[in-house]
Amino acid sequence: MNFSTKAIHSGQDPDSATGAIITPIYQTSTYFQNGVNIHKGYEYSRTGNPTRTVLENSLAAIENGKYGLSFASGMAAEHTLLSILKPGDHIVAAEDMYGGTFRLFEEVFKPLGLRFSYVVGDLESFESAITPNTKMFWIETPTNPLLRVYNISKLATLAKRHNILITVDNTFATPFFQQPLNLGADIVVHSTTKYIAGHSDVVGGAIIVNDDETYLRLKFLQNAIGSIPGPFDSWLTLRGIKTLALRMLQHQHNALAIAKFLTTHSAVEHVYYPGLESSPYYSLAREQMKGGGGMVSFTLKQADVNIVNNFFKGLKVIALAESLGGVESLVSYPSLMTHGSIPPEKRLKIGITENLIRLSPGIEDADDLIADLDQGLASSQNKDKISNCK
Numbered sequence: 563m564n565f566s567t568k569a570i571h572s573g574q575d576p577d578s579a580t581g582a583i584i585t586p587i588y589q590t591s592t593y594f595q596n597g598v599n600i601h602k603g604y605e606y607s608r609t610g611n612p613t614r615t616v617l618e619n620s621l622a623a624i625e626n627g628k629y630g631l632s633f634a635s636g637m638a639a640e641h642t643l644l645s646i647l648k649p650g651d652h653i654v655a656a657e658d659m660y661g662g663t664f665r666l667f668e669e670v671f672k673p674l675g676l677r678f679s680y681v682v683g684d685l686e687s688f689e690s691a692i693t694p695n696t697k698m699f700w701i702e703t704p705t706n707p708l709l710r711v712y713n714i715s716k717l718a719t720l721a722k723r724h725n726i727l728i729t730v731d732n733t734f735a736t737p738f739f740q741q742p743l744n745l746g747a748d749i750v751v752h753s754t755t756k757y758i759a760g761h762s763d764v765v766g767g768a769i770i771v772n773d774d775e776t777y778l779r780l781k782f783l784q785n786a787i788g789s790i791p792g793p794f795d796s797w798l799t800l801r802g803i804k805t806l807a808l809r810m811l812q813h814q815h816n817a818l819a820i821a822k823f824l825t826t827h828s829a830v831e832h833v834y835y836p837g838l839e840s841s842p843y844y845s846l847a848r849e850q851m852k853g854g855g856g857m858v859s860f861t862l863k864q865a866d867v868n869i870v871n872n873f874f875k876g877l878k879v880i881a882l883a884e885s886l887g888g889v890e891s892l893v894s895y896p897s898l899m900t901h902g903s904i905p906p907e908k909r910l911k912i913g914i915t916e917n918l919i920r921l922s923p924g925i926e927d928a929d930d931l932i933a934d935l936d937q938g939l940a941s942s943q944n945k946d947k948i949s950n951c952k
């Protein structure tokens with residue numbers, strides 16, 4: 563089956579108990595046992611819940627993986643995943659990553675004895691960072707917020723040669739545009755909060771793998787640690803998956819239109835979008851993705867907090883907020899918002915400067931979004947004008 567069909571049907575047979583077409587919300591913590599340990603496969607909802615099972619099967623199907631596991635948040639998924647490692651184990655990670663992932667590495671797992679090296683995302687830098695203790699490569703692609711694209715299959719081949727697992731955070735691309743397991747990755751993680759659930763109404767995370775042993779260890783840890791999503795959150799995420807294909811097409815349509823518009827605007831210095839032919843990542847993105855994705859970042863020629871705030875206040879449709887991937891357009895200021903947990907020197911080294919703006923176009927009309935950006939940029943330039951607050 564192809565993606566859109568899988569997203570609606572795979573793992574989502576009519577409910578076996580009632581025939582309900584839509585998976586019911588099994589809002590229960592426990593299950594009747596007809597004699598000790600005699601039950602229908604469920605005994606306690608931390609271990610398993612039927613609504614969650616359907617979500618996990620659906621996640622596995624859309625990533626073209628064997629096993630899916632869902633979590634209370636993207637960070638909960640990452641926490642559980644890192645728990646397969648032991649003190650002394652070493653991870654090589656591409657340096658431009660989600661701020662919360664960096665914080666989890668440095669402030670939670672480093673004190674527990676894991677070791678981390680951060681490299682720019684090319685093959686040589688990954689290879690030269692490998693030590694005898696290296697157990698995992700960790701990349702996001704496209705990256706947040708600079709939308710750099712890393713070569714998954716080349717890094718996976720290198721990892722395999724050294725018996726290292728490679729994890730890809732596929733939150734930005736989504737399985738609609740990119741399926742890392744098909745490209746040789748071992749583990750895919752997601753913040754399903756973003757495009758997968760897609761409506762800015764639920765926080766969640768996921769891990770998808772093919773290897774039986776890795777799955778069993780993760781399944782054990784999911785239950786042992788317990789950072790699982792509840793039945794209603796699982797249901798919301800499942801509902802989001804059904805429209806993922808349609809939404810991603812419109813997100814991409816809007817992102818490309820906006821990227822092209824911004825490139826021509828006199829107040830804009832640089833536009834980051836891997837779907838632009840002028841992007842250094844264009845050909846690699848075409849190779850490993852089915853499109854440029856939904857996110858656009860750009861820098862203003864001039865920026866201080868006032869200019870940036872005037873821009874944000876000038877916007878009437880696009881809202882200033884953390885997060886991304888919802889049906890409504892959101893804009894954020896990485897240096898002080900999503901990446902505020904990264905030390906300033908490191909932030910600047912990666913390229914997260916004061917004039918950088920990250921945009922998550924929703925699925926509204928592209929012309930309306932462009933008009934909104936145009937007026938926002940005009941008010942950012944107008945130093946005397948006091949913008950009305952939203």
Ligand SMILES: *Cc1c(COP(=O)(O)O)cnc(C)c1O
Pocket residue numbers: 635636637638660662663702706731733734752753754755756765766767
């Ligand atoms: C948001 C995000 C996360 C963290 O997920 P939460 O659901 O917020 O816990 C991890 N990685 C990326 C790329 C993200 O955008």
